[in-house]
Amino acid sequence: MHFLITAGPTREPIDPVRYISNHSSGKMGYALAEAALAAGHEVTLISGPVSLTPPEKATFLSVETAQEMFDAVASQIAKAEVAIFCAAVADYRVAEQADEKIKKSSDTLTLDLVKNPDILGSARGAFGFNGFLVGFAAETTDVEKHAIGKLEKKGCDLLVANDVSRSDIGFDHQENEVIAFHRDGRKTPLPRALKSEIGRELIRLIEASI
């Protein structure tokens, strides 16, 4: 099967030297790409800026902003049977990027932010994707409630939730602990393990669900 996987953060420029981003390391998405390849699948990996080496056998597209990630997914998703949206996409970007470095001339500075396109939320509608759709949810409170809400709203087959309020797992860590919520109401907890192992288990779970 062909897997499309998004990974890493996006980077939203403020001016030529500054940007808005988040702590995503890309490790979970890259682990999923490695695991899918190891299981004999084809992989298109669309990644924001991270310090990881993409798997050699993947088709690799490097992007910076949410809009670039949206465009890359739009151009690649038709060939995928499975799409996993693991990227930590910035929800907002600066309304007007400054052409020159902003000077520190005043005591306060207000940035106007506008919403970025919802890539996962466009899969079923704008992209017309009929394959197996996997979303991620990074939550700090009411993990289960938000995860199930996201699964339904975005038309996912599987929603993988992790609790990012914990400092020992998740963002920028080697290990993760997640709960996979299925469309039919089942849930599969994956206890704390290396992201490489969680990646392998998630690929097995996806294969078993198709």
Ligand code: C5P
């Ligand atoms: O940020 P949030 O927890 O809402 O992300 C949920 C899911 O939606 C994740 O799978 C993420 O990759 C995806 N997402 C996206 N485009 C956005 C925001 C989130 O694809 N603009």
